[in-house]
Amino acid sequence: MAVLTANSRARRGRRRATRVPPVVLAFVLVPLLAEGFWVFWPALQGFYLSLTKWDGVSPPQFVGLANYREMLHDSVFHTAALDTVLWLALFGGLSVVLGLGAALLLQQERRGVGFYRAALFLPVVFSLTATALVWQAMYQPDGLIDRTLSGLGLGHLAHPWLADQNTALYAVIVPALWRQIGYVMVLYLAGLKGIDPALYEAAKVDGATRWQQFRHITVPQLSSVNAVVLSVIVIDSLRSFDVVWALTRGGPYHSSELLSTYMYSTAFQSLRLGYGSALAVVIFLLAFGVIATYLVRAFREAD
Amino acid sequence: MTATEHRAPAAPSRAAQAPAAARRAPRVTHRMWGTAAFHTSAGLLSLVWLVPIAVVLVTACRSFDDIAANGLGTLPHSFTLGGFRQAWVDGGQQQALINSLVVTIPAVLLSLLLASMAAFALSRYDVPFRRALLLLMLSGNLLPPQILLIPVSKLSEQLGLYDSLYALIGVQIGFGVGFYVFVLHGFMRAIPPEIQQAAVIDGAGPWQIYSRIILPLAKPALAALTSLSFTWIFNDLLWAITVLRSDSRMPITASLLGLQGQYVSQWNVIAAGSVIAAAPTVIVFLRFQRHFVAGLNLGAVK
Numbered sequence: 001m002a003v004l005t006a007n008s009r010a011r012r013g014r015r016r017a018t019r020v021p022p023v024v025l026a027f028v029l030v031p032l033l034a035e036g037f038w039v040f041w042p043a044l045q046g047f048y049l050s051l052t053k054w055d056g057v058s059p060p061q062f063v064g065l066a067n068y069r070e071m072l073h074d075s076v077f078h079t080a081a082l083d084t085v086l087w088l089a090l091f092g093g094l095s096v097v098l099g100l101g102a103a104l105l106l107q108q109e110r111r112g113v114g115f116y117r118a119a120l121f122l123p124v125v126f127s128l129t130a131t132a133l134v135w136q137a138m139y140q141p142d143g144l145i146d147r148t149l150s151g152l153g154l155g156h157l158a159h160p161w162l163a164d165q166n167t168a169l170y171a172v173i174v175p176a177l178w179r180q181i182g183y184v185m186v187l188y189l190a191g192l193k194g195i196d197p198a199l200y201e202a203a204k205v206d207g208a209t210r211w212q213q214f215r216h217i218t219v220p221q222l223s224s225v226n227a228v229v230l231s232v233i234v235i236d237s238l239r240s241f242d243v244v245w246a247l248t249r250g251g252p253y254h255s256s257e258l259l260s261t262y263m264y265s266t267a268f269q270s271l272r273l274g275y276g277s278a279l280a281v282v283i284f285l286l287a288f289g290v291i292a293t294y295l296v297r298a299f300r301e302a303d
Numbered sequence: 304m305t306a307t308e309h310r311a312p313a314a315p316s317r318a319a320q321a322p323a324a325a326r327r328a329p330r331v332t333h334r335m336w337g338t339a340a341f342h343t344s345a346g347l348l349s350l351v352w353l354v355p356i357a358v359v360l361v362t363a364c365r366s367f368d369d370i371a372a373n374g375l376g377t378l379p380h381s382f383t384l385g386g387f388r389q390a391w392v393d394g395g396q397q398q399a400l401i402n403s404l405v406v407t408i409p410a411v412l413l414s415l416l417l418a419s420m421a422a423f424a425l426s427r428y429d430v431p432f433r434r435a436l437l438l439l440m441l442s443g444n445l446l447p448p449q450i451l452l453i454p455v456s457k458l459s460e461q462l463g464l465y466d467s468l469y470a471l472i473g474v475q476i477g478f479g480v481g482f483y484v485f486v487l488h489g490f491m492r493a494i495p496p497e498i499q500q501a502a503v504i505d506g507a508g509p510w511q512i513y514s515r516i517i518l519p520l521a522k523p524a525l526a527a528l529t530s531l532s533f534t535w536i537f538n539d540l541l542w543a544i545t546v547l548r549s550d551s552r553m554p555i556t557a558s559l560l561g562l563q564g565q566y567v568s569q570w571n572v573i574a575a576g577s578v579i580a581a582a583p584t585v586i587v588f589l590r591f592q593r594h595f596v597a598g599l600n601l602g603a604v605k
Contacts, residue, residue: 020428020429020430020431021428021508021509023508023510024424024428024430024509025424027420027421027423027424027509027513028421028424028425028430030417030420030421031417031418031420031421031440031484032421032436032439032440034417034473034476034477034480035440035443035477035478035480035481037473037477038451038455038458038473038474038476038477038478039443039444039446039451039477039478039481040443041454041458042450042451042454042455042458043446043450043451043454045453045454045457046450046451046453046454047450049453049454056457102348105341105344105345105348106345110341112342112345113345115349116345116346116348116349118592119348119353120348120349120352121596122352122356122585122588123352123356125534125581125584125585125587125588125595126538126581126585127537127538127539127540127555127556127559127581127584128538128540129538129540129556129557129559129560129580130556130559130577130580130581133359133559133563133573133574133576133577134355134356134358134359134577135355136563136573137358137359137362137375137573137574138355138358140375140376142374142375142376143375143376144354144358144375144376145376146376147374147376147377148376178352178355182352183599186596186599186600187599187600190600235445235447238447239447239448239449241449241540241541242540242541242556245540246540246560246563259449260447260449263449263452264449264452264541267452267453268452268456268545273453277450277453279449280447280449280450280452280453283447283449283450284446284447284449284450287445287446291442291445291446294445295438295441295442295445298438298441298485299434301489
């Protein structure tokens with residue numbers, strides 16, 4: 001409320017100041033040029049390069065949509081696209097569910113809750129590379145996971161988790177989740193704090209059960225946080241690279257390949273820069289819907 | 304906070320209807336069970352989260368012979384800091400950490416300087432196309448970096464900056480600045496205009512208003528963004544391996560991958576390297592915990 005009034009006053013104040021001093025324009029233009037130089041100009045080049053065949057040495061050769069046609073018959077691309085969708089669903093879905101669960105569990109201020117929150121949040125500050133190495137140690141045949149399994153009499157489940165084509169992708173998702181859940185939890189904790197407690201009081205007076213309160217108060221009240229979390233997660237999922245690269249390089253036999261890792265190895269290891277650019281455009285198109293909705297929401301926010 | 308405090312005053316009014324003593328006993332046991340259940344579940348959850356960290360800390364302090372003889376997933380039979388020495392000196396982590404800081408500190412300071420200037424102009428003046436400019440800048444940060452990797456690596460080659468830390472600083476600033484502008488804009492526009500008007504009457508120019516008034520008032524948002532961007536830039540791997548080639552110039556994340564290849568199955572060295580790589584951001588987090596969490600929530604568009 002206070003913010004709202006400040007805004008309307010600010011707007012009136014601005015309208016009076018009509019002339020914008022040149023130095024103020026420079027304040028905007030310098031950062032804009034920096035971003036234009038390192039982001040917008042390269043992005044335009046990226047779209048153009050996706051229509052070329054290029055080895056990085058001789059000049060790029062325009063080939064139209066040939067790169068995109070090639071994708072239709074590229075089985076590695078199919079695997080990578082499927083894994084990316086699976087990654088979105090599993091990594092995204094589980095981090096929302098578990099992050100919200102952790103937030104609900106730890107929302108009350110009570111003794112010890114600060115410690116539990118910090119424990120869940122700590123991995124968020126690790127780099128994905130360090131996270132990957134931590135979990136690589138856990139996954140070793142003589143590591144803690146297999147040791148614990150055999151200690152529990154489940155030795156037959158012990159497994160070369162990262163080396164098996166059937167488990168590699170899931171074994172990479174676990175560390176990514178371990179690092180993401182604390183982040184999602186923090187966003188939901190802020191959202192839960194913003195719900196008016198009078199709503200729960202009223203529901204209790206009406207005899208609502210805990211589930212009904214969750215279903216009809218918590219969930220609808222969290223809708224704006226949900227929108228944020230969803231966009232953050234989709235953008236993060238499509239960017240996911242480090243943890244896969246550090247753990248499996250997309251292998252074995254492309255079984256944990258994501259579009260992002262396939263793009264990187266195509267471009268910088270196979271030096272097929274045109275095809276790599278086309279793969280990057282596909283990633284962009286997948287992210288586009290989310291980016292657009294995020295921007296529309298931001299547009300409404302920016303008065 | 305909210306739930307407990309607001310539930311408490313409701314309790315006596317309901318209890319007053321029935322004989323108080325008869326009701327109190329079951330409620331107390333009920334609450335005890337609730338507390339026990341809470342600490343059990345939250346404790347187990349935290350344990351699952353902390354075990355991998357504990358394993359790495361323990362492994363980093365073991366000797367190679369101990370790990371080779373007893374396996375990774377056992378209690379330690381040795382204590383040595385040799386793994387840290389190997390990672391730090393022979394594994395090149397010392398140079399890598401210096402590289403990381405040489406990139407991260409200027410990149411954080413410059414991007415926040417540029418972003419605060421743009422946010423100041425866009426939030427306090429009627430710059431033409433303000434809203435469009437703001438969203439254009441934000442949209443650059445939302446792009447998947449993959450679309451930029453090839454052109455950025457070629458661009459830095461053309462500039463003669465390939466394999467230099469300047470290229471990495473440049474791209475970190477260019478890619479991050481849009482987001483910081485957006486967040487700071489949201490913060491600065493809530494500052495009441497009267498403060499600025501008073502300064503204008505006293506004859507202050509835009510630069511003075513920016514540096515003497517708005518910037519100090521935006522300190523909470525700047526603190527939050529500083530801790531956040533420090534972590535992001537310090538933890539980056541993708542941009543580093545895109546614009547750098549020499550091992551001697553790689554930041555700590557990329558050097559950790561080098562360590563992984565160089566010391567295959569010497570888990571004490573790899574674990575020690577991971578601890579070194581994670582330490583700076585953990586320190587920033589523990590020191591600026593409140594700013595850090597505030598930063599994450601600032602970034603969330605409501």
